Amino acid sequence: MLSKLQERFRKEWLFLLMMLPGLVLTAIFSYGPMYGIIMAFQDYNPGLGYGGSPWVGWANFKLIFSQPAFLVTIRNTFFISFMKIVFGTLASVVFALQLNEIRQNGPKRIFQTIVYIPNFISWVIMAGILTDILGTNGIINEVVKGLGGRPVQFLSNRGVFPWTLIFTDMWKTFGFGTVVYLATMTGIDPELYESAVIDGAGRWRQTWSITLPMLIPIIILMTVLALGNVLSAGFDQVYNLYSPSVFPTGDIIDTYVYRAGLQSGKYAIGTAVGLFKSLVSSVLISTSLFVAYKFAGYKVF
Amino acid sequence: MQFRSRGQKIFNVINYILVTLVCLSCLLPIVNTLAISFSAPSFVSAGQVYFWPKGFTTQSYEFAMSGGKFVRSFLIAIERCVLGVAINLFCMITTAYPLSKDTKKFPDRNFFMGFYVFTMLFGGGLVPWYILMYNLGLLNSIWALVLPLSVPVSNMAILMNFMRSLPKEMEEAASIDGAGNFRILWSILLPVLTPSLATVGLFAFVYHWNDWLSGALFINNPTKYPLQTYLQTLLTNMRDLLRQSGSDYYTLLQRMNEQTGRASQLFLGLVPILVVYPFVQKYFTTGLVMGSVKG
Numbered sequence: 078m079l080s081k082l083q084e085r086f087r088k089e090w091l092f093l094l095m096m097l098p099g100l101v102l103t104a105i106f107s108y109g110p111m112y113g114i115i116m117a118f119q120d121y122n123p124g125l126g127y128g129g130s131p132w133v134g135w136a137n138f139k140l141i142f143s144q145p146a147f148l149v150t151i152r153n154t155f156f157i158s159f160m161k162i163v164f165g166t167l168a169s170v171v172f173a174l175q176l177n178e179i180r181q182n183g184p185k186r187i188f189q190t191i192v193y194i195p196n197f198i199s200w201v202i203m204a205g206i207l208t209d210i211l212g213t214n215g216i217i218n219e220v221v222k223g224l225g226g227r228p229v230q231f232l233s234n235r236g237v238f239p240w241t242l243i244f245t246d247m248w249k250t251f252g253f254g255t256v257v258y259l260a261t262m263t264g265i266d267p268e269l270y271e272s273a274v275i276d277g278a279g280r281w282r283q284t285w286s287i288t289l290p291m292l293i294p295i296i297i298l299m300t301v302l303a304l305g306n307v308l309s310a311g312f313d314q315v316y317n318l319y320s321p322s323v324f325p326t327g328d329i330i331d332t333y334v335y336r337a338g339l340q341s342g343k344y345a346i347g348t349a350v351g352l353f354k355s356l357v358s359s360v361l362i363s364t365s366l367f368v369a370y371k372f373a374g375y376k377v378f
Numbered sequence: 379m380q381f382r383s384r385g386q387k388i389f390n391v392i393n394y395i396l397v398t399l400v401c402l403s404c405l406l407p408i409v410n411t412l413a414i415s416f417s418a419p420s421f422v423s424a425g426q427v428y429f430w431p432k433g434f435t436t437q438s439y440e441f442a443m444s445g446g447k448f449v450r451s452f453l454i455a456i457e458r459c460v461l462g463v464a465i466n467l468f469c470m471i472t473t474a475y476p477l478s479k480d481t482k483k484f485p486d487r488n489f490f491m492g493f494y495v496f497t498m499l500f501g502g503g504l505v506p507w508y509i510l511m512y513n514l515g516l517l518n519s520i521w522a523l524v525l526p527l528s529v530p531v532s533n534m535a536i537l538m539n540f541m542r543s544l545p546k547e548m549e550e551a552a553s554i555d556g557a558g559n560f561r562i563l564w565s566i567l568l569p570v571l572t573p574s575l576a577t578v579g580l581f582a583f584v585y586h587w588n589d590w591l592s593g594a595l596f597i598n599n600p601t602k603y604p605l606q607t608y609l610q611t612l613l614t615n616m617r618d619l620l621r622q623s624g625s626d627y628y629t630l631l632q633r634m635n636e637q638t639g640r641a642s643q644l645f646l647g648l649v650p651i652l653v654v655y656p657f658v659q660k661y662f663t664t665g666l667v668m669g670s671v672k673g
Contacts (some may be wrong), residue, residue: 084487091559092476092484098495099469099529106510106526107497114504123509138533172400190659194408197651199588201610205644206407209614209637214425216410237581248403277550280386302533317613331504338505339595351503359499 119350137349144304146324147333147350152241154329155311160243162303166296168247169254173292174284176255177262189259193252204317207245209233246314254299261295262288297371305365330354343361406646415439415642422637438642447600447608448643454520455587455605456650462524462586467579469528470537475563478532478541496533504595511596512526522596524586533578540574541567580654587650605647610636612640 105200112127117137119130123195141147171191179185195203210216211231218228230240270289278286311329319327369375409429414422418433426432442448473494481487502510507526516522544567552562568575591605602612616636 088485089484090458090477093473095559096476096490099473100490102465102469102525102528103494105514106528107501107509110502110506111500113502113509116506116509124511142458172397175393175397178390179397188397188401190656193659194402194652194655195404197584197588197655199590199606201588201590201606201613202644202647204617205609205613206411208408208613209641210410214423216428219425252404279383280389298631317512334504339508344505344509347505348503351505355501355503362499 111295114352116345117352120344121345121348123344133345136346138353141346141350141353145329147312149325150330151335154308154310154331156240157239157315158307160239161310162247162307164243165250165254165303166300168251169258170292170296173255173258173262174288176259177288178280178284189202189256192255195249198254200251200311200313200317203245203303204314205250207318213296220323231322232318233322235323238319238327242311242314242318242327245318246311257299258292258295261292265291282332289361294373298375301305301365301369301373302375305362306358307361308354323338328368404542408645411641412645414638415645417638419638422546438638439646441639442643442646450601451603451608452646453467453604455601458520458604458651459586461520463579463582465528466530466533466582466586467575468567470530470534470578470582471568471575473529473565474534474537474541475559475567477656478538494529494534508595517596518599519596520600520602520614521591523592526592530578530585533581536578537571537574542573544570566598573661576658580658584651584652609643609647612636612643616640622657 115127118132118134119127120133120136121127121130142293176185176188178187208215212218213228213230217231221228229237231237265288271284273283273287308330310329310331312329312335312347315327315329316332316335319332331354334347334350334354337343338350366375383644406429410427413427413429413431415438416434416436417427418435421427421432447668476484477487477491477494479487495535495594501507511517516525548566548570552566557566588604588606590604590610593604596605597607600608603611
């Protein structure tokens, strides 16, 4: 038995040594906070710490689920996330199909490079740019006014704000999907198209009967993976664009945690909401990874 | 294509136009910000600046560079990126290599993989994270910004899958020649890994450059803010100004100056990304696609 362990260690020690820095840092900074979850069941007081704060059972959870402001964030989170997935996928697929129709490799590459740029811009800077563009005197409203319309309050109108989030997110991130879908299209067997041409199929027909069906598995895969993260509706984006006047439609779970938990110092409440989100998310993400593995053979590890 | 009909030519033209319009929509907002940053404040507040500066002035840039706050936070952000990317790359490579082995060579591989995958599924949340940093005494330290997330799991997986996809013979030949694991990793694997290293390196750089939240959480002293956190406070001030009614002359003047001043700082904050991206871009599709999405 011992010799077996020794044998194993002799085989592994170098790998373990190599992995040590990453393991230690991950243990401290990713597993460390999990200990703090006990705050969700305490009336946490920073002065008393984890050991000294009184236990309150499920009281924090009862409290948050009786708060209309919190329940609204759940609804908003789902709505914003779902719409982002729908419009984001649509934009990526359509644009990838359009790029695929361009046969010259030079321009195709340049276009692809350009639409990927907004992905790399932080939401802080993006929010700055967007407040300029979408403001009452911004470019878009100048155009609206020029066409004889009334300026739209993109960032402060309750009804409009969620759609501002959805479309600016679509605009910022569709380049990533485009890269993935385009790569898949490049992998389609050219013989399929050749035989379709012999059968007299035009480009529309080829797109409809060959390209799209070949894309569907990867579209489903990307959607399933995105559904796993449905409870994260984009903290950086929302936090940097919203204001109290749009809380009823724009406040999401993550921004609620930040405001209630950290800015107003209700640590226990923030932890309870975070734990609730984390638990539901872990079920959703595992399910999505499992489904992705089962039906598309997708494996992270 | 032998079916080059008239309809297809028209389609091609329309397609080109649409694609160009979409690409313009991605670039013009940046151009607009650039134009605002070089314009006189009065034209900006009148909504007259589109894609070319009006009343050209470099005042806002001079102000940004002389203010101290901007330059200081810019330098802190660079320091953070150098440290953060170095730590990220080191930890990702040293984690991905052992995990790319099968269980015959590394019997406990699946346990350690599980250790990392679990962090993708479940976390303590924002508040416990903050309390942890507080307890570790890392508040107001740059280490609070660069040590967490040292192994971004999905990027590590890109490297790992790439290492797995390499032909086994490469390593075997080297180990017959007497090369150890470290040697194999250093002189045989790393050179072939350039595309995926460039990809995950870019992701790490972008994360560290763009992240404002950890700065806002863990740094209480505004003189130690990294750039994005500093920009975020600018933005918040701006929004407060915009919410006040514009009748007050002083507010109006302040708002005008802030808008051009802010635009110049936003643009300068973008420059590093715009500079780095084209260099790594050529590796990008190969690195990303080969590692993550396999057929």
